[in-house]
Amino acid sequence: MSVTEQPQNHEPQGGAAAMHPGAGTGVDKAQYGLAALLILLGAYTIYDATTLKIGFGDPVGPRVFPYVIGTVSVILGVLLGVATARGDRGEQEAGEDVDLTAGADMVTVLKLIGILVFNIVTVNILGWAITGAVLFAGCAWSLGSRTLIRDIVIGLVLSVGSWYFFYSGLDIPLSPGILDGIL
Amino acid sequence: MESLELLWGGLEAAFTPTNLMFAVLGVLLGTFVGVLPGIGPAMAVALLLPVTNGMEPTQAFIMFAGIYYGGMYGGSTTSILLNTPGESASVMTAIEGNKMAKKGRAAQALATAAIGSFIAGTIGTMCVVFFAPAMAKVAVKVGAPSYFALMLLAVVLVTSVLGSSKLRGFIALFLGLTIGLVGLDLSTGQPRLDFGNDLLAGRVDIVVVAVGIFAIGEALWVAAHLRSRPHTMIPVGQPFMGRADWGRSWKPWLRGTAIGFPFGAIPAGGAETPTFLSYLLERKLTKHKDEFGHGAIEGVAGPEAANNASAAGTFVPLLALGLPVTATATIMLAAMQGFGIQPGPQLMESEPDLVWTLLASLLIGNTLLLVLNLPLAPVWAKLLQTPRPYLYSGILFFASLGAYTVNQQPFDLFLLLVFGLLGFAIRRFGIPVLPLILGVILGPMMEVELREALALSDGKASGLFNETLAVLIYVIIVLALVVPPLVTRFRGEPDTPAHEVEMAKEES
Numbered sequence: 001m002s003v004t005e006q007p008q009n010h011e012p013q014g015g016a017a018a019m020h021p022g023a024g025t026g027v028d029k030a031q032y033g034l035a036a037l038l039i040l041l042g043a044y045t046i047y048d049a050t051t052l053k054i055g056f057g058d059p060v061g062p063r064v065f066p067y068v069i070g071t072v073s074v075i076l077g078v079l080l081g082v083a084t085a086r087g088d089r090g091e092q093e094a095g096e097d098v099d100l101t102a103g104a105d106m107v108t109v110l111k112l113i114g115i116l117v118f119n120i121v122t123v124n125i126l127g128w129a130i131t132g133a134v135l136f137a138g139c140a141w142s143l144g145s146r147t148l149i150r151d152i153v154i155g156l157v158l159s160v161g162s163w164y165f166f167y168s169g170l171d172i173p174l175s176p177g178i179l180d181g182i183l
Numbered sequence: 184m185e186s187l188e189l190l191w192g193g194l195e196a197a198f199t200p201t202n203l204m205f206a207v208l209g210v211l212l213g214t215f216v217g218v219l220p221g222i223g224p225a226m227a228v229a230l231l232l233p234v235t236n237g238m239e240p241t242q243a244f245i246m247f248a249g250i251y252y253g254g255m256y257g258g259s260t261t262s263i264l265l266n267t268p269g270e271s272a273s274v275m276t277a278i279e280g281n282k283m284a285k286k287g288r289a290a291q292a293l294a295t296a297a298i299g300s301f302i303a304g305t306i307g308t309m310c311v312v313f314f315a316p317a318m319a320k321v322a323v324k325v326g327a328p329s330y331f332a333l334m335l336l337a338v339v340l341v342t343s344v345l346g347s348s349k350l351r352g353f354i355a356l357f358l359g360l361t362i363g364l365v366g367l368d369l370s371t372g373q374p375r376l377d378f379g380n381d382l383l384a385g386r387v388d389i390v391v392v393a394v395g396i397f398a399i400g401e402a403l404w405v406a407a408h409l410r411s412r413p414h415t416m417i418p419v420g421q422p423f424m425g426r427a428d429w430g431r432s433w434k435p436w437l438r439g440t441a442i443g444f445p446f447g448a449i450p451a452g453g454a455e456t457p458t459f460l461s462y463l464l465e466r467k468l469t470k471h472k473d474e475f476g477h478g479a480i481e482g483v484a485g486p487e488a489a490n491n492a493s494a495a496g497t498f499v500p501l502l503a504l505g506l507p508v509t510a511t512a513t514i515m516l517a518a519m520q521g522f523g524i525q526p527g528p529q530l531m532e533s534e535p536d537l538v539w540t541l542l543a544s545l546l547i548g549n550t551l552l553l554v555l556n557l558p559l560a561p562v563w564a565k566l567l568q569t570p571r572p573y574l575y576s577g578i579l580f581f582a583s584l585g586a587y588t589v590n591q592q593p594f595d596l597f598l599l600l601v602f603g604l605l606g607f608a609i610r611r612f613g614i615p616v617l618p619l620i621l622g623v624i625l626g627p628m629m630e631v632e633l634r635e636a637l638a639l640s641d642g643k644a645s646g647l648f649n650e651t652l653a654v655l656i657y658v659i660i661v662l663a664l665v666v667p668p669l670v671t672r673f674r675g676e677p678d679t680p681a682h683e684v685e686m687a688k689e690e691s
Binding site for chain 2: 030031034038044045049052053060062064065066069073079083088089090091092093095098102104108112116117119120123140142143155166169171175
């Protein structure tokens, strides 16, 4: 493993798009965040392992694996930090619907995360039949769909349909929430 | 010929109306999901894993076999009609396939891909039938030290051989290994890395990890970079081939199969290398050199066959050793564990019904794929026009549904989001996904074998080297790490698929 890897700024496979402007030059500052995360995660893994007790007749014990994994993670974090400072950057993933020529649209991503969080908080209270529909329609809206009524109808069909599919087909009762007794 | 009898038994078991129905359902669902842009076979299997929750293991695996082959077939349809390979294994198919489609020969491209996949899948599965039991017979005698070494080999090869950056490969691997640590320590029963949360004291469900990284991560990543104008799709009619196309296709099919299968069977991960080699070989051997780069049918037939043969090949280490070598195989292994089946060399002995029905189902699924999908191709092609907001909302919806059904706990949805954000981050920073998912699954298995090996030797490190096979594997690991960089140093720029794709583009 060497830290002196070449910066990768050739074209991503398959897509006609070039990397977005400025890519391939300068330091990818966000990558320091990933390096820091690796170091923190590794350090916590090592700390967590020190709290474990060692059993009898188990010469390796529960600590060795976390020690090794944690230590290597910290080292990898440091190496990534050094590589980042030297201008190393990753090749962002291309895809069928991915256009890497423009910067990231984080507003859309935050909207989607908000909707997913709403689902986490309310699914047991409102029930899957409702939150599932909100999830679908909300995501479609965030991604640029402007046919709200139709999106809600599709969402309801999907969520109620999946509720019944799991309830009667697989005997898995999903949370009915406030619709308990109606569904 | 014992294998053939067992296979026959498997075919009889699979040929019940219910099982056939599951096979058809698997093929249709797999193709449906695989054809959708942005969804590869691994994500298809991960998304559909929860549907099998209430099923018998055998039926679940019959369905998986269908989903697996269906997902791959769907992927090649997408790359031919859109020229945007969803995964590295389809890159080569896309080069010539899309050029054929643009020349109005989409029907022939789809046909040679479908028939080639069928032939390669069938021959490949028959090879699994003969090789896997022989390998398992040797493998049951393998002790913990060698098994540990073997898993280490798989992990090292996948991490260091594939991908352009070893540093990023190892980051992926260790992120995966860290996730694999979460939960009860198997021998002392203490929770590790549970962050003081009881819900994390058990293991993190693999459905949540896989769906989070594959589905949520992908949807968020695409949402950040959504193309304002989707690719133009080439309309397609009924796939068919003329006499000349058959004449030009059958040899590439067989050659592709021969190249693909061994690459799938060794733990060097994935179909990228064999599809690339097959493409180079066909370009060298063809009588229509002028057509290459402008839509040569050999360039679709060979790589597609190689792709499917290598997919079949991955079942050899999966069934005979319990070693997954691709993302899809990793998720299948996780599914086995979910059903309480212990994968490993003893699997063929302890669960013969499951294994042979699964192998028979692979043959059936492959045939169904051909029978159903040739006529259905125009319908599948229409799916490519799904409005993108609906497509990605649908992925987020079904991903959440899948994670929620595991334990019906909102906490799993929270974990799903966490792994989704991790999936977003690894796409942003170019961290490969395969070493990560392999680390999640193989990490705990490696720990078990390591501790068993060292318990036998009273903690002496010599316990890891007291089998000849183990020592041999360590030598291979060292060679795999040391030789490629040396070769590169002496020969300069290596021939990588990415390099070749660029060359092909410049030529056209």
